[in-house]
Amino acid sequence: MNFKPLGKRVLVQRTQAEEKTASGIILVDSAKQKPNTAEVKAIGSEVTELKVGDTIVFEQYRGTEFTLDGEDYLVLEIENIIGVL
Numbered sequence: 001m002n003f004k005p006l007g008k009r010v011l012v013q014r015t016q017a018e019e020k021t022a023s024g025i026i027l028v029d030s031a032k033q034k035p036n037t038a039e040v041k042a043i044g045s046e047v048t049e050l051k052v053g054d055t056i057v058f059e060q061y062r063g064t065e066f067t068l069d070g071e072d073y074l075v076l077e078i079e080n081i082i083g084v085l
Contacts, residue, residue: 003068005044008078012038012056012063013071036060037085038074047078055085 005011015037040054050056062080066073 003042003073005042005047005075007044008046009044010040010047010050010056010076010078010081011042012058012074012076013041014038014074015055041073044078049078050081050084057082057085 003011015035036059037055037057040050040052040056042052043050058076059080059082063074063076066075
């Protein structure tokens with residue numbers, strides 16, 4: 001992958017959505033909510049709080065989604081990241 005986020009941005013890849021509920025009900029794709037946790041894949045030069053491989057929690061409906069080399073990624077501003085798991 002040849003992508004380097006600029007400034008205070010982070011490239012992440014979302015974790016997988018839950019396939020079924022805690023009670024065992026299997027969810028169809030349209031009922032699944034996109035997870036707001038992700039793994040950090042690359043960081044911008046001004047990001048000091050994170051490192052590649054961290055699992056983060058971010059604000060829902062934030063960032064820019066795109067596909068690179070057949071994989072889905074999300075670029076987030078550091079201000080949209082809530083914390084590290």
